[in-house]
Structures are given as structure tokens and as C-alpha cells.
Amino acid sequence: xxxxxxxxxxxxxxxxxxxxxxxxxxxxxxxxxxxxxxxxxxxxxxxxxxxxxxxxxxxxxxxxxxxxxxxxxxxxxxxxxxxxxxxxxxxxxxxxxxxxxxxxxxxxxxxxxxxx
Amino acid sequence: xxxxxxxxxxxxxxxxxxxxxxxxxxxxxxxxxxxxxxxxxxxxxxxxxxxxxxxxxxxxxxxxxxxxxxxxxxxxxxxxxxxxxxxxxxxxxxxxxxxxxxxxxxxxxxxxxx
Numbered sequence: 001x002x003x004x005x006x007x008x009x010x011x012x013x014x015x016x017x018x019x020x021x022x023x024x025x026x027x028x029x030x031x032x033x034x035x036x037x038x039x040x041x042x043x044x045x046x047x048x049x050x051x052x053x054x055x056x057x058x059x060x061x062x063x064x065x066x067x068x069x070x071x072x073x074x075x076x077x078x079x080x081x082x083x084x085x086x087x088x089x090x091x092x093x094x095x096x097x098x099x100x101x102x103x104x105x106x107x108x109x110x111x112x113x114x115x116x
Numbered sequence: 117x118x119x120x121x122x123x124x125x126x127x128x129x130x131x132x133x134x135x136x137x138x139x140x141x142x143x144x145x146x147x148x149x150x151x152x153x154x155x156x157x158x159x160x161x162x163x164x165x166x167x168x169x170x171x172x173x174x175x176x177x178x179x180x181x182x183x184x185x186x187x188x189x190x191x192x193x194x195x196x197x198x199x200x201x202x203x204x205x206x207x208x209x210x211x212x213x214x215x216x217x218x219x220x221x222x223x224x225x226x227x228x229x230x
Binding site for chain 1: 149
């Protein structure tokens with residue numbers, strides 16, 4: 001069965017600190033996709049990144065970076081120099097390798113609070 | 117372009133009643149997925165529709181049902197409501213071409229069952 005675990009329920013940091021959100025997944029598929037979504041207080045989830053199982057290259061987008069390690073089944077997300085606007089709930093998610101599907105398995109989410 | 121629109125945004129029902137929630141996807145998107153979000157269970161997949169056909173289904177009882185219309189708009193229905201059905205119900209749409217896995221979510225319909 002597929003499963004996503006985000007062990008950190010809540011994280012609180014002070015603005016400009018770096019913060020890493022952990023994500024560990026389980027799947028028996030050899031092809032799969034991993035995602036990160038952000039949920040601000042308004043409620044709608046916003047897509048941040050997708051990574052497929054064959055691409056272990058780390059990715060950086062501005063202050064955001066992602067570290068994918070198949071050996072440890074982890075897909076961690078780092079925010080550098082955090083800002084108050086980064087405060088939100090962050091979800092890691094997994095889908096099977098069939099692609100073109102709206103079915104995602106989400107982790108429980110990590111609530112990030114960035115204090116000024 | 118307009119985002120995913122869900123109606124109603126808030127509603128209160130009593131146990132035993134039924135409820136219908138509506139979702140209008142982004143124009144041109146033919147896949148619509150529904151999720152239930154609760155503090156205890158988190159985000160759980162309900163079902164997905166594509167071209168008026170259910171393509172995937174989560175592990176929810178038969179009281180939860182859905183459908184999709186020819187214009188891609190979707191509705192979900194919950195019959196015989198239980199207290200545990202209180203949740204934020206999120207709808208998401210995606211483009212059929214050049215799949216990236218990006219789902220576009222609406223702001224949700226918050227259901228309270230009393």
C-alpha cells in the first residue's frame with residue numbers, strides 16, 4: 001500500500017531562518033510521482049513541485065529547494081530565509097506511476113508558522 | 117482564467133440529511149477529483165471523474181457518490197449524513213494534455229453536520 005508520512009506536525013521559526021520539512025513515503029511501484037502542495041489559510045491547495053521516481057536530481061526554485069533520495073524514500077523540502085508569507089500547511093503527496101491521475105495520497109501535513 | 121469554483125462554501129446540515137456539493141473546473145479541464153479533509157484523517161481521496169466517467173475511487177462508503185456532466189462540472193452527494201462527515205470537501209481539476217500532476221484546487225465546501 002502507498003503511504004506518506006510527515007512526522008513534523010507543527011514547526012515554528014523566526015523570519016529569515018531556514019526550515020526543512022520532512023517527507024517519507026512507501027510504495028511498491030517502481031514508477032511513481034511525488035509532490036509538494038501548500039495550503040494557505042484560504043483553503044485551496046497550491047501545487048509547488050512534482051518529481052518522478054527516475055529523477056533524483058535536487059531542485060531549487062528561488063528560496064525553495066527539494067531533496068529526493070530514493071535510498072531513504074524521502075522527499076524533503078527546504079525553505080531558505082523563511083518569510084511570514086510562507087506560513088501555511090504543507091503537504092507531501094504520492095501518486096502511482098500510471099500518470100494522468102487526480103488520485104494522490106497525501107501526508108498529514110506540516111503546519112509552518114513563520115514569526116516576524 | 118477563472119479558477120476552480122466550489123459551491124456552496126459553507127453549509128450546515130443535521131444527521132440523516134443529504135447534501136450535494138458542486139464543482140466547476142477550470143475551463144478546458146476534463147478531470148475532476150474530490151477530496152475530504154478532516155483534522156483527524158487529513159486529506160483523503162474520494163473519487164475522480166474524467167469525461168463523465170468515474171476513473172478512480174477511494175475507500176469511502178456508498179453514501180458518498182458523485183457524477184460529472186458533459187460540461188465537466190461535477191457534483192458530489194452524501195446521503196444519510198453522519199457527524200463524522202463534517203469536513204472540508206475539496207475539488208480539484210487538471211488538464212488532460214501534457215500531464216504534470218498539478219491539480220488545481222478550489223477553496224472547498226465546508227460542511228458541518230449537527
